[in-house]
Amino acid sequence: MTGSTLAVVAAAALLVVPSQDHDPGGRALVLPALSPGAVCPVSTGTRGMVPRQQHIFGGDLWFGQGPVYIGLAWKPENTGDRATFSLAPVPIEKGLRRAKTPWISVPAYAGPIVVRGHALDDPRRALLFTHNDRRPTTPLRVAAPRAPSPELWSFWPTSMWIPGPGCYGLQIDTGSATDVVVFEAS
Numbered sequence: 001m002t003g004s005t006l007a008v009v010a011a012a013a014l015l016v017v018p019s020q021d022h023d024p025g026g027r028a029l030v031l032p033a034l035s036p037g038a039v040c041p042v043s044t045g046t047r048g049m050v051p052r053q054q055h056i057f058g059g060d061l062w063f064g065q066g067p068v069y070i071g072l073a074w075k076p077e078n079t080g081d082r083a084t085f086s087l088a089p090v091p092i093e094k095g096l097r098r099a100k101t102p103w104i105s106v107p108a109y110a111g112p113i114v115v116r117g118h119a120l121d122d123p124r125r126a127l128l129f130t131h132n133d134r135r136p137t138t139p140l141r142v143a144a145p146r147a148p149s150p151e152l153w154s155f156w157p158t159s160m161w162i163p164g165p166g167c168y169g170l171q172i173d174t175g176s177a178t179d180v181v182v183f184e185a186s
Contacts, residue, residue, distance in 0.1 A: 027114075027178055031169035034120035040167030040184040043083045045072075050104060056155045058102030063181045067109035068144070068172050070181055071102040083183035087165060094136070096128065096161040097185070105144040105154040109174065115140040117170035119163065120182070127168060128161035136161045 032041065045061040050069075058071040063083055075085040090097040105113070116139040119125035129140035136159075144154045162168070165186050172179040 027171075027173050029116050029171050031118065031123075031171060031180060032120055032182070034167050036121065040120070041182050042167075042184050043181045045081045045083060047081065050153055051151070053152060053155075056102075056104060056153060058100075058157075062104065063183070064172060065177070065179045067106045067176065068113055068174055068179070069104050070170065070172070071104070072183060073100050073102055083181065085183070085185060087162065087185050090162070094161075096136075096163055098130075099160050099162055101129075101158050101160040103142075103156050103158060105174075107150055107153055109144055109154070109176070111144060111175035112173075113140075113142045113144055114173040115170060116173075117168055119166045120169050121167065125163045125166065127163075127170065130159045130161070131156070 034040065043063050045063045047060050047062075050056060050060075050062060058073045059075075059077060061075065061077070061081060062069040062071055064070055072083060072085055074087075074090050075083075079085075087097050087099075090099045092098075103113075115129065117127040126138050128136035128138050130136050131140060131142060140158060142156065144156075162185055167182065167184050170181045170183070172181065
């Protein structure tokens with residue numbers, strides 16, 4: 001096999017499939033509440049943590065504590081490391097903003113992932129997700145596969161459907177951890 005054929009095979013092996021039967025512990029959704037007028041406690045991302053790999057796209061800035069991380073693809077690269085971005089360029093579909101959203105997981109993690117979220121000032125303003133062009137739903141349920149080699153990170157693209165401007169929290173549950181990422185969309 002050539003190097004480019006190996007890269008395609010490796011990327012194909014990293015595909016994530018929806019998982020209905022894996023739920024990491026059935027954990028409750030616990031996000032911070034935001035009172036009217038309060039400042040959004042946005043998360044700060046990390047750069048340089050993920051090695052450059054051909055199958056990973058969406059930028060150099062990733063949010064979370066792991067083993068799963070989210071990229072905010074609509075955030076301009078030169079605007080700092082805080083989880084903030086404008087909804088202006090994000091397309092509107094079905095009355096919501098559909099933001100393409102990349103995810104990654106460390107090479108050693110191969111297990112269930114459940115992602116849920118909502119506006120911190122109004123839990124009724126839920127974030128919806130699509131994976132593999134399915135109907136928008138919440139939660140996002142996937143299973144991260146083991147990468148074909150120990151140095152490759154898992155990667156999968158999704159869309160996050162955002163109701164409008166606001167401060168939002170995401171809870172990322174895996175078999176080993178619960179992580180919360182807060183972002184502000186203006």
